[in-house]
Amino acid sequence: MRTFFLLLLACTTVASFCSITQAADAPSKPSSSGLVYPKVKRVNKQWSFRSAKANGNVTYDDPYVWLEQPPANDTAIQQFLSNQASVTESYMKRCSNLKQIQQSIQQATDYDEYDEMGLFAETSASPFYLYTLKRVGEQRPTWYKASVAEFQAGKKTNFANPPGKPFLNESLLTADGSANIVAQGVNISPDGKIFCYLVSGDNSDFATWYFRSINTPLVSAKTFPKGGEGSLPVNIPFNQQDVKWTADSKGFFYVQAQTNGDANANFMLRYHKWGTSTDKDITVVKPRPIFLQMGMSYDGRWLHLLGFIDQSFKQFAYACLLDGQPVSENMKWISISPDYDYQVYYIGTVDNTFYFQTDQGNATNGKVVKAHLDWSKARSTNTLTDIKDRLQLQEVVKERDDALIPQVNAFAYAHDKLIINYIESGKDTLYLYDLKTGKQLQHLLPTETGSFGLLRVYSESKRAVVSYSAWNTPTKIFELEYSKTTGQVQSSTVTIQNVRGSKASDFSIEQLFATSKDGTKVPYYVTQKGKGKECRPTWVHGYGAYGYKESLFFFPAFFTFLNDYNSRFVWTALRGGGDEGGKWHLDATTTHKQRTYDDWIAILEDLERRKLSCPGQLIVEGGSAGGMAALAVTNQARQGLIGVVFGIRAVTDYFLIALRSRLGQAQWSEFGNPNIPAEFDAIRAWSPLQNTVKGKQYPAMLLAAGQDDDRVSPAHSYKMIAQMQYEHPNNKHPLLLYVASGTGHTAAGTSTEGATLQAAHQFCMIEQALGIKQQAAS
Template identity: 45%
Template sequence: MVSYATLLSEQTISEDMKWISLAPSYDFSLFPIGFINDEYYFQTNKDAPNSKVAKIKLDWSKARQVKKFTELQDRPQVIDVIPEREDALMQTFSGPYLTAGNNILIIYVEDGSNVLHLFSAETGKVIQQIIPHEKGTVTEVLVTRSRESFTLSLQTWDTPNKIFELKWDGYQFDTTTVSVSQIKGTNPDDFVIEELHATSKDGTLVPYFITYRKGTNRNGKSPAWLHAYGAFGEVDKFYYKPNYFDFLRSYDGYFIWGTPRGGGDQTGGWHEAAQGLEKQKTFDDIIAIAEELINQNFTSAGNIILEGVSVGGTAMGAVMNQATDLFGVVLMTRAPLDIFQLETRSSIGSGVAEEFGGVNTPEGFDAVMAWSPLQNLDPDKPYPAVLLIPAQNDERAPPSSNYKFIAQLQYDHPSYSKPMLLYVAQNDRRVRADLLAGSTQLCLIEQSLGISRRKS
């Protein structure tokens, strides 16, 4: 990220302002945290794939007026404040935040869950862990202008929202629970979550988290809903979604959060291991989880529901082609299913080439051709039930690839007994598609797997 700074207190906003250089080239990322005196604090990946906090001392004596910012090429010293952790990924889309006492609140990803720590900006040492007993996803942090207090919103897989207020007492933040959303007729204590591991094709141990109602009969006959994302270094788990929890409490089944390589669950290297020409490892990991669910007698082949959203749905399309017999239902919402179209004709094409392989190079073309969902549909395979829910106005995941995908499936299997369906969400590309997905998915699951809701 290219960055420059100016001092507003000693000059008028005009074209004659004087500037200094912070980062004159795109050598590393630089996400602002704030200023303490003449020191600028920021989060960066400079020599730190899992990110760290650093600072630059602002030397205003070097400020000068220029016609173009490119004339400023000074590279000030970057001083590490909070070093990179090898065992955890520092979130980039949420925080860090500058708080009272010149402290910095950081959200890490540890084993797929958000964990919050308060650090001293002066020493870089941990002062306290915030809400240490909560396991979930931070959805919002609001810091007051005084920085003496902030509110924190958190989702967990069984609770839609928890809100906490934190106030500075001069030494640390005291935490008060403001509200906890309750799901009528349920008790979170009735459910458990376990972390288990599957062995992928190359021997890598892949974590997954399985949730279920206490007392569920482990007889190999239960339905199992496997959700995963596995791309862009993102973490996609432990959040509340009505249809996920409804399935879990209503069908005596299992819900599984997968953590395949390509995601960010196990630090930055977890992402890079299944990026570009290595993308196949994401699919190998998901297949390994599905096979392990069967081996451990949680479920059986044909009773697994495979589901993903956005490029998580892309992964599910690839996995469905490669291990068709494992799954009973495959659900893909807003999923790009033609990677060639995604990279060359969508609004985000140039941004996804590095992630998926780059179809404009010979080696990238061959790698993507080997797994791109549309190009690998097989007329001789007995596919599971399929439901696609693209969004009409989604320029990032154009619905046209879904049209082609379902048309090809139906053409290849004209007399097939299992549903092969598509529903196009109108208007808003994201929200409406996700809302529609819930009840529609559960209806398809009931019909395809021959299951019904429990009575209590």
């Protein structure tokens, strides 16, 4: 679950705003790469922070702060973007085989991309499966609806023909095809009659719930109203998560932001009675500057509300018994955990017992606990802040020393069973447990080694659908079915999809270890086509933040590089990520964040030492926080080690995201709080924009920003490229900006055309900077 949440503390006493005046522009003349970089206005702007190291204030310049403004009404920023696009596209014209590159990237999408698969309305008279399918050349997926019999028959043929019938074509949600249904953004009313779908425009983090009858498909359209032709006259804007229906299908709860994600967004729990106007919706819990999440028991009796403020995900938790009380602005609640003491990831509620995944008691690798819900302590409230009781917790599944439960990776199943996904030595593994006793019952899908993608499971269902993505195999989907007779889960293959013309056996993988600056052994995975040991151009992907494991998954651009070039692709397991457990994550946070970058540099140097890659033939790439890491590494690595760097939707100015964005305070527990002198010193030493190295010859650089990114502002890329071009006008290699139009932060909602175009820019730069060509073109 890669979601970033909102809260911002205003920058007041620690950061001062000095006068802004325009400074002289850098002269425009051809660089060593033959490119003419545009003149960009510089202003006199400084920020001042308290420093523990200096025992006083430290000031730094921010000459491109004006690029932080929204470009819609700023002609100077519009001109900046136009000028940058001209430079980038002039470079692209040097790519004589651009059409072949685009075709190659498109071929990596030549498989039937099945996703979002699950059984719905299982308690209704006619349960059914929903899933999405996107085929090569299609910009958006189509949702299909299949009966249980149709779905099971389709499994016998590896889904050679999609079972059931098309239900909703996402390309028809808007006239220009820019909208998409958010990942896991679909729900069905318990009676199976209403299809609910969360639609994002331009891949924004905030989306709108729309509703339509399950009997009203959207497979063709003459008009394009919001929500698509045939949608019902109900919509709920400014959402990021699920709706929770009451058991009788008469209404649902939802969490809504008061504003469209600005710095002061507040969240509230609301209720909509089906068949009424949204103007009459009830605000059950008043707006608060805390991100809220919901959980609902399988029988609809218990509603749970969780809230947190930063990326540590320490949460409060409350429960409301819906039986016997009408929905109102003053409902009764009980407190489970009233403060932000530990993580609370909802699993389920069975027989008035609340189960959740947590790090309580310093269980950094995660465990499962339960608490009895004592309704006798319930009190009426619409703020929750006045209820401070704490429930006694009892361990169900103890913490493992050798494996991590990632965030939201424990699931109630088959009424009293539990499925947990562990990361064991960097790999996803699934286990079945008895929910009540915590006894381990079965290792599920033991031969699978890919990246765990989606588990669609409902607490009362005996069936669950599991998807995997492997670095050399786009899609593996399995169905699990629990048998009360045997007490075991039987697995069956739904579909396995390979890129047409390729086989998983064409590729090999090897785990190696590099020694980081402090002596820590850092694992990484080297993948390649064939088994040769010669020096090859090597693409190194990294992330290293939030405790996430971001490795060994399928991505068309990565596969294209591996399949079509005589190359290697490397997946890193940097500290800050969760590959090696909870401590692995915490060891590279706040004042120790530099360890992430030390790990990455150690891997690059190890690849060169082993002669798996030659000097200047390394490609460094990361997205979001991984993009920030890639650029920090590029600043710090020795000149000539890296040949190309890609920062995708990258954070380049940590002070901007920490103090002047809606992400704000949510990032402090991970990367540091600039308002704390010691943490300011650590951040100031690695934040990419503040640590570019004058006089250094940088590798070829492409910063790819999302035009409509409302999570990491594209201003990060704008400021970084302006500074790089100003400081390095004669850099041997190009320093370029690419702005992906009509896209937000993640790849999930990007059209096929948009993803192909961005990747083509990357491959054009790789070929020219490294002097290589596709094998077919050699």
